[in-house]
Amino acid sequence: MVGLVLVSHSAGLAAEAAALVRGIAGHDAPVAVAGGTDDGGLGTSLDLIEAAIQAVDQGDGVLLVPDIGSSVLTARLVEEPGRVVLADAPFVEGAIAAAVTAGTGAPLADVLAAAEEARIFRKL
Amino acid sequence: MDTMDTGFFVAWFEEAARLVRRDRDRLTELDAAIGDADHGTNLDRGLTEVTKALAEWPPSSPVQVLSSAGATLIRRVGGASGPLYGSVFRQMSKALDTPVTLAGFAAAFDQGVVALQRLGKAALGDKTMVDALTPASRALALAVRDGVGAREAFEQAARAAAEGAKATIPLQARKGRASYLGERSVGHEDPGAASAALFMAALATAAA
Numbered sequence: 311m312v313g314l315v316l317v318s319h320s321a322g323l324a325a326e327a328a329a330l331v332r333g334i335a336g337h338d339a340p341v342a343v344a345g346g347t348d349d350g351g352l353g354t355s356l357d358l359i360e361a362a363i364q365a366v367d368q369g370d371g372v373l374l375v376p377d378i379g380s381s382v383l384t385a386r387l388v389e390e391p392g393r394v395v396l397a398d399a400p401f402v403e404g405a406i407a408a409a410v411t412a413g414t415g416a417p418l419a420d421v422l423a424a425a426e427e428a429r430i431f432r433k434l
Numbered sequence: 435m436d437t438m439d440t441g442f443f444v445a446w447f448e449e450a451a452r453l454v455r456r457d458r459d460r461l462t463e464l465d466a467a468i469g470d471a472d473h474g475t476n477l478d479r480g481l482t483e484v485t486k487a488l489a490e491w492p493p494s495s496p497v498q499v500l501s502s503a504g505a506t507l508i509r510r511v512g513g514a515s516g517p518l519y520g521s522v523f524r525q526m527s528k529a530l531d532t533p534v535t536l537a538g539f540a541a542a543f544d545q546g547v548v549a550l551q552r553l554g555k556a557a558l559g560d561k562t563m564v565d566a567l568t569p570a571s572r573a574l575a576l577a578v579r580d581g582v583g584a585r586e587a588f589e590q591a592a593r594a595a596a597e598g599a600k601a602t603i604p605l606q607a608r609k610g611r612a613s614y615l616g617e618r619s620v621g622h623e624d625p626g627a628a629s630a631a632l633f634m635a636a637l638a639t640a641a642a
Contacts, residue, residue, distance in 0.1 A: 353476070353512030379610060380514040383553060387508060387517055 312412040312421045313340040313366025316405055317359055317376040317385050319352045321345035327402055331409045338413030340366035341405075354380040359388060371418030373408050375425060377401045392418070397425035404428040435584045435641060437533040442640055443499035444488055449636035451481035457632060464625035468612035472513055473625040480511035480519075496534050500527035514610060515626060518554055518563065519633075525549035536584045540574035547571045560608040561619065563626035565601065569594035570634045588638040595634035599627035 316331070318324035324345030331341055342362035347353040363372050374389075375397045376382045385396050395418065397404050404425040411424035435442075454461070454477050461474030484506045493499045500523045508520030529545035531538045547567045556562040573594035577587030600623065607619035610626075 347512040348510075351512065352470075353472070354516075355512065356509050356517075380512070380517065383514050383517040384508070386553060387521070 311339055311368055311415060312370050312408075312418050313342070313363070313368060313372045314405065314408055314412060314421075315342050315344055315359065315362040315366060315372060315374045316401070317344045317354065317362075317374055317381040318401065319346065319354065319377060319379070319381060321350065323377070327405060330402065331405045334406050335409035336413055339409045340368065341409060342366045354384040356384050356387065359385060363388065363394060371395070371421075373397055373412070373418065373421050373425060375399065375401060375405045375408060395422055397422055399425040399428045403431065407431075437535055438496060438539060438584070438641075439534075440493055440496055440499060442534075443496045444493065445640040446637055447481065447484050447488060447499065447503050449639045450633050451478075451485045453632040453636055454478050454481050454629060457628075461625050461629055464623055464628055467622040468607060468615055468619045469625060470513075470611055473515060473629065476511045476513040477515055477519075477629055480507045480516055483510040496532060497527045497530055500524070500530065514554075515563070515629065518550055518626070521549045521553045522546035522567070536574075536587055537578045539584075540571070540578045540587075543574060544571045554609065556609045559605060561602045561605040561612065561624045561627070562607075562609050563624070563630040565605070565624065566595040566598040566627040566630035566634070569598040570630075585638075585641045588634075588641040592631070592634040592638040595631040599623060599631040602627045 316324050316327050324343035328341050328343045342365040344358035344362040348355045366372055372394045374385045376385045388394055389396055407428040408421050408425035412421045458474035458478045462471055465471050465473035484503045487502055487506050493502055504520045504524030507516050526542045526546040529542040551564055556564045558568050570591040573591040574587055577590055602624040606617055607613045612619045
């Protein structure tokens with residue numbers, strides 16, 4: 311199953327987003343978070359991202375869902391095409407769409423596509 | 435100075451760390467105007483870690499200095515400037531031939547700026563560190579073409595970077611948090627371009 315990593319500037323936001331994702335999408339897909347800096351501040355930690363990837367990597371690939379700025383730039387440094395990829399998607403909506411799709415056992419390309427569709431999915 | 439040795443590269447980062455520490459509050463104030471007010475603090479922390487790492491595990495080649503500095507900045511800055519500067523130095527370390535001549539340095543530096551633009555997807559005029567580093571890279575390439583000595587070449591690059599940073603003041607930001615401000619980003623120097631100018635000033639000092 312494809313794993314998900316939520317990368318946010320804020321540890322609190324990442325944890326709550328993961329709780330929301332699990333609540334809505336269920337617990338089938340493995341979801342891990344990399345929130346904030348190593349010392350608990352706002353920002354991004356490459357170490358936390360790498361640890362989160364390891365935690366959810368079951369061999370079927372990992373989708374990284376970053377929020378903004380340094381989350382995106384840092385996550386891009388660990389991309390491995392076909393294995394660890396980044397979703398260009400809104401943070402919450404993209405994560406939920408990806409988790410629902412990953413929970414069905416879909417391959418990484420489909421999970422990525424589901425996350426990125428969230429970008430153009432209108433609410434009204 | 436015909437070639438640049440390990441000590442030169444260590445001196446470069448030590449001087450960069452000193453200048454960023456000295457100008458930390460100015461960088462953070464620039465960032466407070468159009469960003470999230472952490473650039474000076476973040477970069478100071480990252481470069482302090484770089485000098486600590488270079489002292490704890492003394493590098494034995496210019497390539498090792500650059501790869502160590504790049505990896506440390508990527509891991510320890512915490513803001514966008516970490517992966518951006520880290521990519522410059524990591525790519526430089528991959529592209530550098532030893533012994534390091536001015537021509538070799540200029541070519542590797544240019545590769546570093548290309549890697550920066552690939553990661554940040556910023557172009558010249560977007561009001562980012564690219565606006566200081568691209569003119570610096572051009573100045574180095576011109577100095578190589580004209581047969582200018584390394585010391586003079588690095589001074590020219592430092593001047594080009596400083597002018598590039600000042601030239602971001604009238605620009606409207608198209609990348610990062612400042613881009614959300616639209617026209618309100620006009621009239622402020624980009625903090626990333628300002629810190630990039632410090633890196634180039636440090637290079638000139640290391641060569642002096």
